[in-house]
Amino acid sequence: MNDTNEYDVIVIGAGPTGENVADRTSAAGLSTAIVEAHLVGGECSYWACIPSKALLRPSAALGAARAVGGAKEAVRGPLDVAAVLARRDAFVSDWHDDGQVSWLESAGIDLIRGHGRLDGPRRVTVEASDGSVRQLTARHAVAVAPGSAAKLPGLPGVAEARPWTSREATAAKAAPGRLAVVGGGVVGAEMAAAWAALGSEVTLLMRGERLLPRMEPFAGELVAEGLAERGVTIRPGTSVTALARPGGSGPVTVSLDDGGRIEADEVLFATGRRPLTDDLGLGSVGLEPGSWLEVDDALRVRGVPDGWLYCVGDANGRALLTHQGKYQARVAGAVIAARATGEPVDGTAWGPHAATADSAAVTQVVFTEPEVASVGLTAAEAERAGRRTRVVDYELGNVAGASLFADGYRGRARMVVDLDRGHLLGVTFAGPQAGELLHAATIAVAGEVPVDRLWHAVPAFPTVSEVWLRLLETFRG
Ligand SMILES: Cc1cc2nc3c(=O)[nH]c(=O)nc-3n(C[C@H](O)[C@H](O)[C@H](O)COP(=O)(O)OP(=O)(O)OC[C@H]3O[C@@H](n4cnc5c(N)ncnc54)[C@H](O)[C@@H]3O)c2cc1C
Numbered sequence: 001m002n003d004t005n006e007y008d009v010i011v012i013g014a015g016p017t018g019e020n021v022a023d024r025t026s027a028a029g030l031s032t033a034i035v036e037a038h039l040v041g042g043e044c045s046y047w048a049c050i051p052s053k054a055l056l057r058p059s060a061a062l063g064a065a066r067a068v069g070g071a072k073e074a075v076r077g078p079l080d081v082a083a084v085l086a087r088r089d090a091f092v093s094d095w096h097d098d099g100q101v102s103w104l105e106s107a108g109i110d111l112i113r114g115h116g117r118l119d120g121p122r123r124v125t126v127e128a129s130d131g132s133v134r135q136l137t138a139r140h141a142v143a144v145a146p147g148s149a150a151k152l153p154g155l156p157g158v159a160e161a162r163p164w165t166s167r168e169a170t171a172a173k174a175a176p177g178r179l180a181v182v183g184g185g186v187v188g189a190e191m192a193a194a195w196a197a198l199g200s201e202v203t204l205l206m207r208g209e210r211l212l213p214r215m216e217p218f219a220g221e222l223v224a225e226g227l228a229e230r231g232v233t234i235r236p237g238t239s240v241t242a243l244a245r246p247g248g249s250g251p252v253t254v255s256l257d258d259g260g261r262i263e264a265d266e267v268l269f270a271t272g273r274r275p276l277t278d279d280l281g282l283g284s285v286g287l288e289p290g291s292w293l294e295v296d297d298a299l300r301v302r303g304v305p306d307g308w309l310y311c312v313g314d315a316n317g318r319a320l321l322t323h324q325g326k327y328q329a330r331v332a333g334a335v336i337a338a339r340a341t342g343e344p345v346d347g348t349a350w351g352p353h354a355a356t357a358d359s360a361a362v363t364q365v366v367f368t369e370p371e372v373a374s375v376g377l378t379a380a381e382a383e384r385a386g387r388r389t390r391v392v393d394y395e396l397g398n399v400a401g402a403s404l405f406a407d408g409y410r411g412r413a414r415m416v417v418d419l420d421r422g423h424l425l426g427v428t429f430a431g432p433q434a435g436e437l438l439h440a441a442t443i444a445v446a447g448e449v450p451v452d453r454l455w456h457a458v459p460a461f462p463t464v465s466e467v468w469l470r471l472l473e474t475f476r477g
């Protein structure tokens with residue numbers, strides 16, 4: 001550890017995206033410090049992606065075995081809940097960050113523990129837990145990657161009811177008897193699936209009519225069927241109006257806008273995120289505290305003279321996903337390094353210094369049963385963007401590889417073809433292990449591979465990927 005207070009690059013926030021900017025700038029030979037207030041690794045490692053997938057995977061594995069005649073007979077018992085929770089704990093290293101700290105050291109990045117705040121152009125103050133303050137200066141750039149936190153609606157009784165957020169839902173040490181989940185987005189769907197599999201009686205309350213409203217409609221429908229088959233009660237078109245947990249302990253009463261009430265042992269609010277920018281010193285550089293930080297495709301924060309401030313990850317609001325934020329970090333790191341060394345910056349779409357995939361090819365996998373995997377635009381988004389498209393659907397269960405993979409395989413695939421440009425704008429799969437089908441679609445969308453050329457990408461028989469051939473045959477007629 002260096003005791004200098006001047007670095008080429010200072011990164012605030014050591015979540016997956018901050019770590020990646022620091023990695024890129026350090027690898028480019030720039031001295032780099034990273035400031036972290038809590039655990040190196042961020043939300044994703046300890047309270048989001050990793051623990052949630054660790055909670056979901058055992059049920060999916062068991063479901064996969066149960067879907068194959070000859071294998072299902074060997075499944076003799078239910079999930080071992082204690083073992084699932086212990087495996088989750090191991091995946092989050094029992095909420096210790098030693099492993100990630102060692103990685104920072106190996107990458108030559110200085111870790112400065114404490115709360116970071118901007119303090120005017122290229123300046124950062126770090127307040128340590130003992131109250132001491134260190135002032136840092138960046139020669140080239142500051143990149144902020146503070147992430148996001150769960151957004152709770154200001155309902156009557158919410159403070160006393162102490163609802164779960166995604167943090168409690170991913171870190172809980174036991175399954176609540178009855179769990180009410182509010183919100184039909186990704187966190188709501190995944191956590192309803194996880195805790196239902198681990199033994200909770202789950203009621204999912206959503207104000208819209210379908211789950212996963214940002215994805216193709218069939219995705220939410222198939223996930224809703226899957227949840228219902230696993231015992232989850234889904235109540236669409238339902239808003240929560242108040243919570244009550246007198247004295248802050250015992251069951252929670254959840255009041256609904258139809259006048260009804262339900263009682264639960266815990267209530268999870270999965271109602272979206274807010275950027276963690278309220279205490280980041282934004283006012284010192286003319287930005288609004290608490291706002292999403294709007295960036296250009298080089299990840300430079302708009303409205304900051306000289307372009308020294310970058311923002312990657314959730315806090316810029318472009319795509320609240322670890323892999324997209326890490327992609328932004330690789331781009332930002334390359335831009336910072338090029339500008340620092342006087343190399344040209346190539347900001348053209350799909351060039352090394354533009355995060356083009358953030359608008360054209362965002363990928364996402366929802367790890368429910370069935371899984372949903374998507375890249376690029378949905379049919380509705382393509383229409384809103386004014387593209388002339390053809391939408392092609394195919395039942396995944398009709399592919400030979402799918403019926404071998406699981407008895408009664410159910411699922412669907414959709415590709416959205418841009419008729420003027422002759423390539424795909426988006427692809428969605430919903431079905432068992434659909435996530436593993438996604439990358440071929442990502443290459444087709446990000447590579448703007450002509451549909452005529454995709455015809456020559458021959459899927460191996462008998463894999464589920466043969467759905468590509470069926471989609472193309474359907475398109476060609
Ligand atoms: C339940 C759940 C499941 C998810 N599952 C997935 C998934 O499967 N796949 C996926 O791609 N995405 C998933 N996400 C989204 C993913 O977690 C986020 O997109 C990702 O964590 C964003 O990374 P980040 O680096 O921007 O922020 P974070 O991971 O939130 O890290 C930010 C870090 O900055 C630190 N920090 C903040 N402010 C300061 C400050 N002022 N000074 C010092 N340090 C500071 C924080 O302590 C934190 O360590 C999930 C989210 C949730 C809630």
Ligand SMILES: NC(=O)c1ccc[n+]([C@@H]2O[C@H](COP(=O)([O-])OP(=O)(O)OC[C@H]3O[C@@H](n4cnc5c(N)ncnc54)[C@H](O)[C@@H]3O)[C@@H](O)[C@H]2O)c1
Nearest residue numbers: 153183184185186187188207270271272320364365366367
């Ligand atoms: N597997 C994954 O990739 C994964 C998993 C979990 C989370 N994430 C990311 O984390 C982010 C946050 O997820 P999320 O599910 O919290 O947010 P979200 O925005 O996906 O869904 C929130 C849902 O809550 C609803 N809502 C908002 N306020 C409400 C209210 N007062 N009452 C009832 N419903 C309300 C919204 O209409 C929306 O459908 C997402 O952007 C997602 O990309 C990704």
